[in-house]
Amino acid sequence: MEDFFKKVFDELQGNKKILTAVLTDIDSEEISQNLLGEMFLFDEEGIIEFSSDQLETELEKFFLNADLKNQILALSEKKNKDSQLKEINLDPDNKLEVFLEPVVDQPHLTVFGAGHIAEPLVKICSLLDFTITVVDDREEFLNYDKFPTADQLLLLDYTDYFASAKIKENDYLVIITRGHQHDYQVLKNVINSEAAYLGMIGSSRKIKTVYNQLRDDGITEEKLEAVHAPIGLDIGSETPAEIAVAIAAEIIAVRRDK
Template sequence: MAEVEDFFKKVFDELEGNKKILTAVLTNIDSEEISQNLLGEMFLFDEDGIIDFSSEQLENELEQFLLNQDFKKEILELRENKNLDSQLKSIHLDQDNRLEIFLEPVVDQPHLTVFGAGHIAEPLVKICSLLDFTITVVDDREEFLNYDKFPTADQLLLLDYEDYFADAKIKENDYLVIVTRGHQHDYQVLKNVINSEAAYLGMIGSSRKIETVYNQLRDDGIKESKLEAVHAPIGLDIGSETPAEIAVAIAAEIIAVRRDK
């Protein structure tokens, strides 16, 4: 039992490190060298190869095959398939030994953090909640930050922006939208996130306001390449004018980034 608990702890630890993970459950064993009682056991692999087994017996019995180049090639091909769905897969360990495994990708759900709880944040959160994001809204104004305005948000954080970054861990699967009430708050947030590995970073504002924020960041030593990576003005150019239309433009840009379009 402890081995299984350690195995699933490894899964969660790897997700915390932003790894792309596949779990493989043994569903059939066609072999005279591997015990049939291993049916239902699991192994876990990521972009670096196999990283853990659900039992010591499974590890010991598969160990002799791990140097097999054809086996390693099949594992590599599986892990490189970005669109892999759950499926049964036959794996040839060598000429005389075959496994059937049920593959299950373990995906860290994308997370959207919206800095600012104003009139654009409200429709944006509503739209993005339909797009399989977990959503956090951060603002320092209690009258703006409540679940009546944001019923589909997963988390509302009433904090000064600087206080938020005291504990924040921004990962590769994070999408960050800066729609605060003033350029000084925008600067404060952008300064804290511009060197992160976030998948998307967008900031609202006129060209003049954006340039003001960028000049402050240049004075702080931020590289021009980092500024160029920010989506500002935020959102796809679809001629949007109302808060809801601007929210649609932002959501569309986030989708485009997420889908590599």
């Protein structure tokens, strides 16, 4: 069972969509009733992992069937993320009832820069079910008194952060550092990532300067156009809190595909 949950964790690290299935009823003369309560998982590729050797032994032969694999894939492709009871027909004589539970990788927000906009932005996004990391190289700006709802504060040079960082499709990145050179360093490291959202604050002049540096580095126009810069929806915001609201609103729009 420990290996089973490690597999769930590893699959999430790989940013895969996963469904876990708990056996709630078995209508079969071939499958032991003792397996009630056992679990298996499958991902969008139909890959199966079983919670015990006995479960694998008794079910594996069924899951080798192409039609059943297609049935499994159809379940994993459903947009409905709610838990549900589902009947799986292994063959005409063997049926399972399972409780399906989607395992969702929680969206993660990384804020580069712990300045005056970061504080309200972290407060707002903590209400939106994001896990949050704030990265800055200034100790006096980075503390949990200022960011009580952040999950992680990293006191690092921005370039050092990327030595071990792994950016995934469920990452939302906000660049609000204190100067265009830091913005350039961060954006250069993340612009080719698969992040769901990438935004950078700045005046049109600063953005132009950073973009020209990136063009010199060989970054394509397509990649530059994908960056939300200036950052945030245009709602006439002026104060740090209002700018944070505009950024959060844009992140929501991207997350909800609006």
